[in-house]
Amino acid sequence: MKPIFMRYTRNDIINAVILLTLGFFVIPNIIQTDYWYTSILLPWLALSVVALGQNIVMGFTGQLSLGAAGFMCAGAYACYNLMLRIQDMPFLGALVLSGLIAAGLGIIFGLPSLRIRGIYLMVATLASQFFIVWVIDKFGWFKNYDVSGSTTFQKIFINGVAFTSGKMMYLLALAIVVVITLLVINMARGSTGRNWMAVRDMDVAAESMGISLLKTKLQAFAINAFLCGLGGVLYCFMYLKSSEPFASFNISLSFKIMFMAIVGGLGTVSGAFIGAAFILLFPVVLNAIGNNLFHGLIDATIISSIEQVVFGGLIIILMIFEPLGFAKLWERLKQKVTRTKS
Amino acid sequence: MTESILFFLEVLVGGLLAGTMYSLVALGFVLIYKASATFNFAQGAMVFFAVLSFVAFMEYGMPFGVAFVAAVFLMIFVGMATERLVLRPLMNQSEDTVLMATIGLGFVLEGIAQAWHGVEVRKLSLGIGDFPIPWIADNLKLFISALDLTAGVVAIAMIIFLTLLFKYTKIGLGLRAVADDPGAASSIGIPLKHIMILVWATAGIVALVAGMMWGARAGVQFALIELALKALPVLIIGGFSSIPGAIIGGLVVGAVEKTLEVYIGPFFKGGIEAWAPYMLAIIFLLYRPQGLFGEKIIRRV
Numbered sequence: 001m002k003p004i005f006m007r008y009t010r011n012d013i014i015n016a017v018i019l020l021t022l023g024f025f026v027i028p029n030i031i032q033t034d035y036w037y038t039s040i041l042l043p044w045l046a047l048s049v050v051a052l053g054q055n056i057v058m059g060f061t062g063q064l065s066l067g068a069a070g071f072m073c074a075g076a077y078a079c080y081n082l083m084l085r086i087q088d089m090p091f092l093g094a095l096v097l098s099g100l101i102a103a104g105l106g107i108i109f110g111l112p113s114l115r116i117r118g119i120y121l122m123v124a125t126l127a128s129q130f131f132i133v134w135v136i137d138k139f140g141w142f143k144n145y146d147v148s149g150s151t152t153f154q155k156i157f158i159n160g161v162a163f164t165s166g167k168m169m170y171l172l173a174l175a176i177v178v179v180i181t182l183l184v185i186n187m188a189r190g191s192t193g194r195n196w197m198a199v200r201d202m203d204v205a206a207e208s209m210g211i212s213l214l215k216t217k218l219q220a221f222a223i224n225a226f227l228c229g230l231g232g233v234l235y236c237f238m239y240l241k242s243s244e245p246f247a248s249f250n251i252s253l254s255f256k257i258m259f260m261a262i263v264g265g266l267g268t269v270s271g272a273f274i275g276a277a278f279i280l281l282f283p284v285v286l287n288a289i290g291n292n293l294f295h296g297l298i299d300a301t302i303i304s305s306i307e308q309v310v311f312g313g314l315i316i317i318l319m320i321f322e323p324l325g326f327a328k329l330w331e332r333l334k335q336k337v338t339r340t341k342s
Numbered sequence: 343m344t345e346s347i348l349f350f351l352e353v354l355v356g357g358l359l360a361g362t363m364y365s366l367v368a369l370g371f372v373l374i375y376k377a378s379a380t381f382n383f384a385q386g387a388m389v390f391f392a393v394l395s396f397v398a399f400m401e402y403g404m405p406f407g408v409a410f411v412a413a414v415f416l417m418i419f420v421g422m423a424t425e426r427l428v429l430r431p432l433m434n435q436s437e438d439t440v441l442m443a444t445i446g447l448g449f450v451l452e453g454i455a456q457a458w459h460g461v462e463v464r465k466l467s468l469g470i471g472d473f474p475i476p477w478i479a480d481n482l483k484l485f486i487s488a489l490d491l492t493a494g495v496v497a498i499a500m501i502i503f504l505t506l507l508f509k510y511t512k513i514g515l516g517l518r519a520v521a522d523d524p525g526a527a528s529s530i531g532i533p534l535k536h537i538m539i540l541v542w543a544t545a546g547i548v549a550l551v552a553g554m555m556w557g558a559r560a561g562v563q564f565a566l567i568e569l570a571l572k573a574l575p576v577l578i579i580g581g582f583s584s585i586p587g588a589i590i591g592g593l594v595v596g597a598v599e600k601t602l603e604v605y606i607g608p609f610f611k612g613g614i615e616a617w618a619p620y621m622l623a624i625i626f627l628l629y630r631p632q633g634l635f636g637e638k639i640i641r642r643v
Contacts, residue, residue: 062438064438064441064442112624112627112628115627115628115631116627116631118381118437118438118441119381119383119441119574120578120627120631122441122574123574123575123578123620123623124620124623124624124627126571126574126620127617127620127621127623127624130616130617130620131617131620131621134613134614134616134617137613138610138611138613251568251571255445255449258445262442301456301460301461302456302457304456305452305453305454305456305457305461306453306457307453308449308450308452308453308456309449309450309453309454309457310453311446311449312445312446312447312448312449312450312451312452312453313446313450314446315442315443315445315446315449316427316428316443316446316447316450319432319435319439319440319442319443319446320428320431320432320443323439
């Protein structure tokens, strides 16, 4: 029988223990202000899950895709409707089901990947972005015929415990993210991940070695959409609280998620988290610099333009010097430090 | 009966002409792909950058012609900078890597344009009205916008010019040689650097013209970028490497999205235009991945 969990090295376990203690004990004890949870940590966790999905399809399987926001939207509204229409629907059950619904859509929109790649595929995935959001926006049923056009998502209760404060939501989101990350690491290190990478490196060769392109690619798209759906639920239920399909899930969100995957490091799990943190935090830092150093002399719109230039420039620089992103840079730095020690 | 046929014709012609606007954006894309086998995702951003700069130059008090020439020189400079800073370091990298870099380039251009000129929506008047041409309206009972017609004529003129350039000039031959095999081309003395700059500058000028047409219709604003994204399905339908394909693709997309929007849209509260081109592209991809005029893609292990 195949072992359910992969073997981990001692380093893996040490890293995991450090990160888990940090996440579950240190942060909740140090950080007390709600702002940090609701405005930084929660969107970070939610978007990290989405970036992880994007990374699976783009980094591990090598299929360019630009439709993450569409699947997020599908996941979030699926969860909203499940909770609304089925009595006593547990949140976690609705969460998984919405992920599965998104995964189904992912398989449908992943079908073109069997025949095309590169920019062709990117255009095909753009269809998912525009089509899914359009369907959810135009058919009132999905929004429960709310005349205002926006949807307020339900509050989260699990077994009667309210997960409404920033800290409680953070702990719940963290637990979900930990489970997902473990599953993804397992997949990435196992035969599934090897198949993905074989397809990425040379799909024709992979196919001639007996790897089913159909299965591998659709699997990647399904898991990508599943993670996007889950992330979308977390993003809406914990961070946005209420949303309008066209405004909240526009093309620039998809671009942002793509950037997270690229900047963090394509084909790495940690990269998704690093990338999401960078893309989310950089604007915050830039705003703070703009406000404190120049005391509002610089217009907010100029700051957001500068942010765009930096993101775009960074992508170009990374493509030229380190296509594997920040995660790889970090690894190299670590290697250098350990080598000088010994 | 005749009324409904006339109405259909009007919708169709309007769609076809609006489609040439997409063709104009797609044209710049094809140009770069033909000459360097690079997918330039930044073409939409170049459209925005070019026309925003042009409008800003006019605001500085330059007359129309001077502003146009200044914008042309600016786009030549952008082409040179792109060649030096983005393309040359990425020589011999995989297609996808270069594509992602051009996505980054697009963001840089959008950001620079907005930081430099501001984000407010601007009006652009070319002296051509966006209203039906009276003569046609009177005699043929068709309402066709003068601006649409101009865009169509400009697109066709540019396409004829560029096709001739590619087919019959030494520069065109060099461009095709570089696209085929940059290594071999440079070994027989084709100046790769200059060719690249030339192509990107030409694509920049095409972007400027496209931007002026779009700007006159919808105002010079950030939303232009989303419109320019529709050039991608146009390319898929027409084929990435075909200049006439760009115009046919644009016509197909324009006609299909307009007719769908007018005839089916009302049942769904509209907005079909937003996704119809992409769905059409998917259908094309499933049956004819190389597009109407593209070369068949053969991949080897």
